[in-house]
Amino acid sequence: MYAIQAENLTKIYGKGHTEVTALADATLTVSPGELAAVIGPSGSGKTTMLTTIGLINEPTRGRVIIDGVTVANDGWVPGIDMKRIRREKLGFIFQAYNLIPFLTATENVMVSLGLTGIRGKEARLRAAELLDKLLLGRVKNSHPSELSGGEAQRVAIARALANRPKVILADEPTAALDTANGKNVMELLKKLAMENNSAIMVVTHDSRMIEGFDRIYEIHDGHLTREPEYQK
Amino acid sequence: MNLAIRDILYHKWRFIQTSFGLGLLVAVVMSMGGIYRGLIADATVALKSTGADLWVVQEDTEGPFAAASRLPEDTEYRIAEVPGIAQASGLSFQNMQIMRFGKPLRFFLVGYKLNGLGGPPLIIAGRDINQKHYEMVVDKTMKMRLGETIRLGLNDYTVVGITKGMNSVSGDPYAYVSLADAQDIQFKEDNNAIRNNRDRIADKISKVGSLSPAQIAQFIPLVTDIAGSTHIVNAVAAKLAPGANIKEIQETIHRWNHYRAISTAEQEKILTSGMIQKSKMQLALFRSILLIISAVIITLIIYTMTMEKLRVIATLKLIGSPNRVVAGLVLQQSLLIGLIAYAIGYIIISLTYDKFPRRVELVTFDLLALFVIVMVICVLSSLLGVRKAMGIDSSHALGG
Numbered sequence: 001m002y003a004i005q006a007e008n009l010t011k012i013y014g015k016g017h018t019e020v021t022a023l024a025d026a027t028l029t030v031s032p033g034e035l036a037a038v039i040g041p042s043g044s045g046k047t048t049m050l051t052t053i054g055l056i057n058e059p060t061r062g063r064v065i066i067d068g069v070t071v072a073n074d075g076w077v078p079g080i081d082m083k084r085i086r087r088e089k090l091g092f093i094f095q096a097y098n099l100i101p102f103l104t105a106t107e108n109v110m111v112s113l114g115l116t117g118i119r120g121k122e123a124r125l126r127a128a129e130l131l132d133k134l135l136l137g138r139v140k141n142s143h144p145s146e147l148s149g150g151e152a153q154r155v156a157i158a159r160a161l162a163n164r165p166k167v168i169l170a171d172e173p174t175a176a177l178d179t180a181n182g183k184n185v186m187e188l189l190k191k192l193a194m195e196n197n198s199a200i201m202v203v204t205h206d207s208r209m210i211e212g213f214d215r216i217y218e219i220h221d222g223h224l225t226r227e228p229e230y231q232k
Numbered sequence: 233m234n235l236a237i238r239d240i241l242y243h244k245w246r247f248i249q250t251s252f253g254l255g256l257l258v259a260v261v262m263s264m265g266g267i268y269r270g271l272i273a274d275a276t277v278a279l280k281s282t283g284a285d286l287w288v289v290q291e292d293t294e295g296p297f298a299a300a301s302r303l304p305e306d307t308e309y310r311i312a313e314v315p316g317i318a319q320a321s322g323l324s325f326q327n328m329q330i331m332r333f334g335k336p337l338r339f340f341l342v343g344y345k346l347n348g349l350g351g352p353p354l355i356i357a358g359r360d361i362n363q364k365h366y367e368m369v370v371d372k373t374m375k376m377r378l379g380e381t382i383r384l385g386l387n388d389y390t391v392v393g394i395t396k397g398m399n400s401v402s403g404d405p406y407a408y409v410s411l412a413d414a415q416d417i418q419f420k421e422d423n424n425a426i427r428n429n430r431d432r433i434a435d436k437i438s439k440v441g442s443l444s445p446a447q448i449a450q451f452i453p454l455v456t457d458i459a460g461s462t463h464i465v466n467a468v469a470a471k472l473a474p475g476a477n478i479k480e481i482q483e484t485i486h487r488w489n490h491y492r493a494i495s496t497a498e499q500e501k502i503l504t505s506g507m508i509q510k511s512k513m514q515l516a517l518f519r520s521i522l523l524i525i526s527a528v529i530i531t532l533i534i535y536t537m538t539m540e541k542l543r544v545i546a547t548l549k550l551i552g553s554p555n556r557v558v559a560g561l562v563l564q565q566s567l568l569i570g571l572i573a574y575a576i577g578y579i580i581i582s583l584t585y586d587k588f589p590r591r592v593e594l595v596t597f598d599l600l601a602l603f604v605i606v607m608v609i610c611v612l613s614s615l616l617g618v619r620k621a622m623g624i625d626s627s628h629a630l631g632g
Contacts, residue, residue: 047630056550056627087552098547098629100235102242110233115552119233143242159551171630 001068003166003199004030004053009062011048011222022048024222025062030199030215032166035190037210038203040219046203047171049219053201054090054169055082066090067166087115091160091198093189095172097152099144105131105155106140112162130158134188150181154188161192168193170202174209182209235557236564239541250533251569255576257526258606262581263588264519265598270591271511275401275503278342279496281353284469285478287494288320288485295494296325296467297401298502303491305415305463311491314484316476321348322465324414327404330382339374339407340400341384343414349469352408358393364410369393371405384409385417401507403590411465419462430456523605530613534566538617545621546628559618566614570606 011023023045030036040046051057053064055071064072067089071080091112099108109127113119118126131140134154144152153173160168170189174182186202186209193200202210210216217224240247278297279287288311289301305322312320324343329336344350346361352369358378361367368389370376373396380391389409398406409417421429434452437443443451470493472478478495485493494502504512538545545558578599585592 051627051630054550056625056630083549083552083554085552086550090552092550092629094547094629096543098543100544100547102239103233103235107233107238111235111548112551114233115554115557123233 001032002029002065003032003034003067004028004036004201005063005065006049006053007063007065009049009052009064010060011045011052011057012060022222023052023059026219026222026224028215028217028224030167030201032199033193033197034199034214035193035212036199036201036215036217037213038201038217038219038224039205039207039210040203041205044219045222046205046219048222050169050171050201050203053167054092055086087112088163089166091163091165091168093153093156093160093168093170093173095175097144097149097156097176099147099152099155099159101144104141104143105136105147105151105158108144108155109158109162112159116163127158127162130162131155134158148181149177150184153177153181153185157185157188157192161196161198164196164198166198168198168200170200172204172206173202174204174206179208182206186210234564235561236568239561239565240568247569247572251572252576254526254529254533254569254573255580257522257529258573258577258602259580259584261519261522261526262577262594262599262602263585263592264515264522265602266581266585266592266594267588267590268512268515268519269593269595269598271401271508271515272504273593274399274403274591275508276500277398278350278400278406279499279503281398282323282350282469283471284349285472285496286317286470286481286485287496287499288468288470288489288491289466289494291486291490291492293492294502294506295492295499296323297499298507301466302464303466303468305411305465307465307489307491308468310489311468311470311485314481314489316473316481316484318471318473318476319349320468320470321345321350322411323350323467323469324411324418324464325466326414326418327400327402328384328407328417330384332382337374338404339370340402340404341414341417342406342408343411343418343465344408345411348411349471352393352395352398352406354395354397355393356396358391360393361408361410362392365413366390367392367409368413369395369408371398371407372396373399373405374407384413386420386422387413387416389413397591399591401503415462415464419464429459433459523609526606527609527613530566530569530610531616533569534562534614534617535620537565538562538620541621542624543629545624546626549624550626550629555622558621562617562621563611563614566610566617567607570610574603574606 006028009023009026013020013022038046038049052059058076059072061074070077106127109130110123113123128140131137136154139147139151174185189200287295289295293299293301308320308322311317326341328341329338361369366387366389368391370391372394376391378391381388433455437448437451482493485491548558585594
């Protein structure tokens with residue numbers, strides 16, 4: 001069973017003469033423990049692909065299956081609690097980290113845990129454990145404004161992993177980092193994908209960062225133009 | 233973990249400044265309420281402290297506080313004889329202004345019979361008046377010392393006691409003297425005026441052709457005496473005997489004595505719905521405007537705070553936060569701002585209410601009602617922010 005399965009995924013914005021096809025018949029699969037990258041220039045449809053797979057943008061056509069649950073089939077499947085699937089099965093990593101500025105590193109991770117009912121002491125312990133694992137023990141009580149870019153992104157990774165999601169979606173996770181920090185973050189993602197058996201899908205425009213990925217998809221004007229590339 | 237509290241703690245100085253500003257506004261609203269209650273208390277303090285059931289005044293007048301009323305002093309004996317009356321005392325009231333240490337000092341002078349009704353209800357320093365003349369008790373807001381002497385009318389009066397909480401409807405403090413002294417202060421003329429009056433009366437009487445010179449000589453001192461009499465009171469306060477029917481007594485006094493007998497409840501209505509009605513309305517309007525201003529300010533603050541958190545809210549939504557978490561963040565912050573502002577307002581008014589020139593009476597019910605109103609305003613004010621937060625698309629969290 002694939003962790004992510006998208007079939008003929010199409011997203012069209014606007015209607016009539018203002019119609020824009022942001023994603024056209026995209027088909028991809030990512031298995032548990034696999035690292036997939038979608039690369040392409042700005043405006044190619046990378047983020048649209050991420051948001052439709054991430055249950056943020058309703059696809060116009062096509063099918064999306066997350067961890068065996070069909071969530072979209074020519075539009076959302078009625079009766080599916082998208083927010084619940086997002087909090088239980090998906091983890092998100094953002095280009096600008098998107099940490100909550102008024103919470104400490106530990107509390108940022110605890111927010112994610114709280115959404116699945118893990119609160120209080122247990123949440124604090126689990127968050128601290130995760131941060132230690134990501135070598136962030138020293139800054140666990142710091143606010144995002146006190147963290148370096150690399151530290152902030154590692155906290156964001158900890159938050160994304162907190163609920164042990166089946167799928168992690170990362171939107172340009174290294175765009176705000178220098179090359180060394182960017183490579184560190186990618187290495188960390190690979191390691192965690194292996195450990196947690198999570199499928200990781202990264203959209204990026206920087207092909208230097210995808211070394212060692214299992215599958216690489218290239219996207220241009222909404223079309224996946226390159227067949228999956230198996231690097232392993 | 234409460235996100236609203238975390239945000240407030242992180243931005244504590246900004247929250248404190250905002251809440252302090254709002255707190256000042258809330259303090260003003262509280263003070264308006266206190267002034268309103270103070271007005272009522274001032275208007276009715278004499279009624280309550282006297283302990284009278286009936287106020288007998290000149291026919292067709294509204295009583296000694298709301299309108300002028302003059303009665304012969306001996307009216308009290310006639311009222312005391314009415315069946316059902318247990319005690320009756322003449323009282324005199326007058327507004328006075330004198331110069332003290334080069335500054336005007338206004339007060340409301342009450343003349344009372346030393347063993348009768350209407351004297352100072354509480355002595356906080358010194359003693360009550362126990363001599364029939366030249367002693368006075370003053371309210372502490374007059375800031376006079378025991379033993380201090382002031383000149384009222386033709387004589388000097390020594391402060392022998394201090395009372396508190398006694399202010400007239402116009403906010404002037406009460407001062408008490410014996411009834412005889414009050415009558416002298418109010419009606420007694422100096423020697424020149426007495427001489428002028430006597431000459432005027434003699435001139436008028438001498439022009440009555442039907443009187444012989446001997447009769448004229450007899451009439452002049454008699455009429456002069458009556459015209460110069462100071463034995464006048466402004467009202468007679470009366471206490472009813474147990475079981476007496478107040479309506480019947482009012483009717484008896486009206487029919488047989490030709491005076492108006494106003495019950496304390498009626499007198500209170502005259503004072504609160506007549507004399508201070510416009511002030512009450514003014515204060516109520518002012519309070520309403522201030523509450524509307526508070527609501528607008530809270531709305532703007534909450535809306536601005538929500539706008540500042542667009543990405544945080546979008547991120548929370550994207551990672552799967554239920555709507556109640558997002559709405560709760562906005563609503564709880566609004567309520568916390570209101571709560572802190574209310575606490576600051578309460579502290580400010582508690583520390584300053586007795587420094588106001590007029591009585592400010594803080595009533596628990598009013599304070600609780602205002603608390604509920606502030607909380608309701610916070611809830612309503614947060615609706616715009618909640619609406620904005622609900623409308624934020626989670627995709628807003630993506631991108632740089």
